[in-house]
Amino acid sequence: TVVEKQLKKEGKSRHDVGRPEFLKLVWKWKEQYGSTIVGQLKRLGVSCDWEREAFTMDAPRSRAVREVFVRLFEKGDIYRGKRLINWCPQCLTALSDLEVEHEEAKGALYYLDYGNGVTIATTRPETIFADVAVAVNPTDERFKHLIGQKCKIPLANREIPIIGDEAVLTDFGTGALKITPAHDPTDFEIGQRHNLEQLVGLTETGKLNELAGEFNGMDRFKARTAVTEKLEAEGLLVKKEEHINKVGHCYRCHTVIEPYLSDQWFMNMKRLAEPAIAAVKNGDVRFVPDRYSKTYLAWMENIRDWCISRQIWWGHRIPIWTCESCSHRQGYVEDPTGGCPKCGDARYEQDPDVLDTWFSSGLWPFSVFGWPEQTPDLKYFYPTSTLVTGRDIINLWVARMIMLGYEFLGEKPYTDVHIHATIMTRDGQRMSKSKGTGIDPLELIEEYGADGTRFGLMSQATQSQDVRHTEERYEQGRNFCTKIWNAVKLSLSLAKDTQPTDKPEPTSLADRWLLTRVSQLTRKVRGAIEGYNFDQAAGALYEFFWTELCDWYLELIKPVFYQRQDAEEQKRVAQCLLYALDHYLRLSHPIMPFVTEEIWHHLPGERAPLILSPMPEPGWEDAQAVSEMDTLQAVVRAARNLRAELGLLPKQKAEILLVAPASSKELLEKNRPMLEALAMAEPLTIGEDRPGKALSQGVGELEVFLPFPADFDLSREVKRLEAELAEARKFAEGTERKLSNQAFVDKAKPEVVAKERERLAEYQERARGAEERLKLFTNQ
Ligand SMILES: [Zn+2]
Ligand SMILES: [Zn+2]
Structure with a gap:
């Protein structure tokens, strides 16, 4: 796609440069960017076996691809078929179901008069020219008497039969469905059941064809408007309603995809899926977090045949040769040298299509070790232990590796599939190169060091779906590295x-x-x-x-x-x-x-x-050591808190008094020097008598006292705290008033309201703290 975009800038298409030249350009691009990625990984400290670097397009991997293709073809699990596929009229290629991105879009539902008392509802009036029937549900009282009769496509004036099929929903539209097998998946299935003709009404580039009469050659979206206008002018448009529906887009170029009847290569998936489903169900293959096994199973249990051919140039070319005279097809792991093996005709040519890139990726766990050769590496490393990947390619990649692993090695490719969280932008958006919201790992490494970056990433690597990118984490990582260095x-x-x-x-x-x-x-x-x-x-x-x-x-x-x-x-x-x-x-x-x-x-x-x-x-x-240390640490922390309450400076020594039961006295006495040093206590008294004027805090059965120093001005401290309390309360009340104002809450942005709530909690906390400290002093 990138290379095609570059060519477009120069005003060229891939057809202008030709297949061999185009492939050279892509290889050049790959060498440049492939090494950039490897460079980034190395700087990040990724510990790979760099001597075993491989690429899905290199010779051993290409050999594995052809081997798998030919074996499945010979078994009948890869077949050529006229099927409804997802077609991108911009890229001029088929796409797999997983490469289509669905989005909700506002459209309209058009009610059209088909004569004979039949009105049908459609979102795509431009496809009427490829209609071959109208279907109703045979249980529908309103229409069942019409089955076997005819009606007429408006504008086209072509008669089509009315048929009965149970797949027709009685509560959608009018209950009568126009059947366009070449342009809709449901219609395609109904058409197959009734042996209907498959009329193609669009060209590869998304224009109406000769079936559309005066609209021949018009772009599909322009035609939608033009056809509707004509229908309206002729009084054939009964009504028009607003309608929201899911529209599929090409993952490469975002063009609206077209369900399109086309000759493609398919892989039969049902049989391949069986052992792969069982493996996850019985725990041989484990998803971490476990919730992703649902994503996997939901797709696998409803799996459809995989459209594996693509009408592009970059990729593994399909290793099938077809004879022009006798139509014989044969798969070859090595390119054939002669002509057709059946009739000897020299016009024996390789299929022009290439394979979906996930085909070769799906073989990776064994092709990387040199399969189909029984290499020592393959023996030693397969099956592997863990695959780490993102959730968006569970079905595209993970599922296919598992299926193909069982098919060709008779064993799972790995035991654990760890699905890591996806890093989102700070405000929760997906990072995207085209929107400029991505981050370059090299920039993070420049700023925070590789280890700081890694620590920042790992500290965010929770088992949740997404984490928001927080730069502070890398900063924390960098500071941590410095801390380790200095402390060591x-x-x-x-x-x-x-x-x-x-x-x-x-x-x-x-x-x-x-x-x-x-x-x-x-x-x-x-x-x-x-x-x-x-x-x-x-x-x-x-x-x-x-x-x-x-x-x-x-x-x-x-x-x-x-x-x-x-x-x-x-x-x-x-x-x-x-x-x-x-x-x-x-x-x-x-x-x-x-x-x-x-x-x-x-x-x-x-x-x-x-x-x-x-x-x-x-x-x-030694559990006892931990419990003793816990006690001592709690005492030191309590003493430090009290010192802070009193506003003592860190180096300022002060008397600390510990009132302890006999059982802890020995521990405290034994560690007296440590307590003195860490609590800046001078003198440290360990005894039974509680002092008079002092702050105190309990630690289990112990009590820690900080007597007021001789020069401590109690009344001044009380006044200061009273003022602090009054101020905190005033702010809290103001904020509370704001938040109880419905108009403000409704109009303000949610993050502004959240900020105010946070502020309120902060003021309340401050007031509570001041209040508590006041209690300590006024109780003396
Ligand atoms: Zn496209
Ligand atoms: Zn032949």
Whole structure:
């Protein structure tokens, strides 16, 4: 299509340059853009076996296409037939049902007088010239006495029979249906049942033909108006009603497609579909998310024969030769050298049509490994494990690979079909190159790095249908990579000269906790990746690194290196840290391959490339360490909240008082230095007596108190909070008034109303917070 558009700009069509020259141009285009795509994939860090790159049009794949075609042809499953197909009058080719895009359009229903008391309703009066009958439902009391009689096509003045057929709906239009077998799928079937003639009333380019008399040569849409006007002038138009119907468009050029009677190649699908339906039903092939198996089964269970021929030039040419004298047809895997094998006539020519591109794509899972040769690759890799693709090609591609896999290999092509979410624009539109709403992955990589881009994508890779493109996610990804880089640099400065080990000895609570969390993270990330929940894997990796490793663990171990000088302790802690980093890098490598591979080689010890290193296994777990750490973290968080309530600066020390039951006292005492450091507590008192003037927060059975500092001006703080509360309430009321004004809600854009609602919630939250803090102070 792109090459044809380029030619059009130069005022040429493919017919002007000729078939061989045209194919050369397409190959040139393919080489240029094919390598662009491969370049993008490489920069994105896609890990493919680039030595096995293949293309559906290369020699081994072409061989597979011809082999499959000839085998199915010889079995009778590929046949030539005059069928109603979807025809694009612009591209001059047949299209498969899946290549037609249906859209609702406003049209009209025209009621026409066919004489003999018969009125028919049609949306397409220009097709009347190809009518061959009028059909009524034989159970319809209004019309059944007419069956066997005749009526007359208006304007054409041609008599046609009135027939009875149960497919005619009695409640649509008038209940009498004009039958145009060559231009409507229902009519085609009715026509076949009654052995009716198939009159073609349109040319390939969508113009009326000689059947239409004075309208001969007129474009189909112009003719619709002209025919209607003439009918009206002659008093044959009974009435006209507005009507909405679904109109099919060409996926390539968006021209309205025409159901058209044409000689095409078809593939019989019913038999091929059977094992492919069973495979999904019995779980041999699994869709993830499972809901897409419904999409697949709905199509497969009602499958129609596949129109596989296309009247274009780019593609696999149909490997059938036909003899001009005796009409003998034969399929060839290799081009034949002589003439017709039956009569020897030299006018023995290859079919000019090419195959639907999905024909060769459908063979990909085995053609890529060199089938029909029984190659070692084919033996080793087929069936494969997972296919990852988008939902718009489940029927076009996935279904056909499964059917053809069973047919030619007797086995499924893969076990899992993962259908990923589609990235939409920020406001929920489909990304499209022609509308300029797409994004170039290279630009994202320029801006956020390949790993930042990948992390951003993975963190949005939910199992929903669509995700809206949010640039913040890539930014978060880039910042995350920087964070990992810096934190590892710091860690390595602490762990310098330490030899890593597979079996670290965690002795402190912090170490036991860290190794337990690493093991739990390993389970979580592996489980998420195995279940195709990539967003959950990305989220868990982010949370662990940023919060647990950096905010907590690295803070907790600083005293070991900066204050205490116990070399044995330092070695033990450094080995735990290195162990955690080793596992962490392996777990995050699939999402951020570049930064993790680079860092990996800075860790001490002998290291194979990270990309070749196995994912870690869960290891050390100590539930008690986690529950103790949870308590300590909750105490620190409570102390920090209280400090914030009081407006203390981060470095400002303040007294903290913990009132604890005897059961927790030992834990708190043992970890006193950590609590002092992380809560900026000086002094830290652990006891039973509650203080007088203080803020407090409960943590399970514990209570955390922050006594007011000596210089704290309670009345000033109360006044400030009162003012804050009054302001928040005023804004909330104003917004509420706006939202209760029906005229505003009706007229404003939905996103404006939503914004106001958000604002209201924010003011209410602010008021509630101020109110609560006030209560704390005024209760003192
Ligand atoms: Zn088209
Ligand atoms: Zn012959």
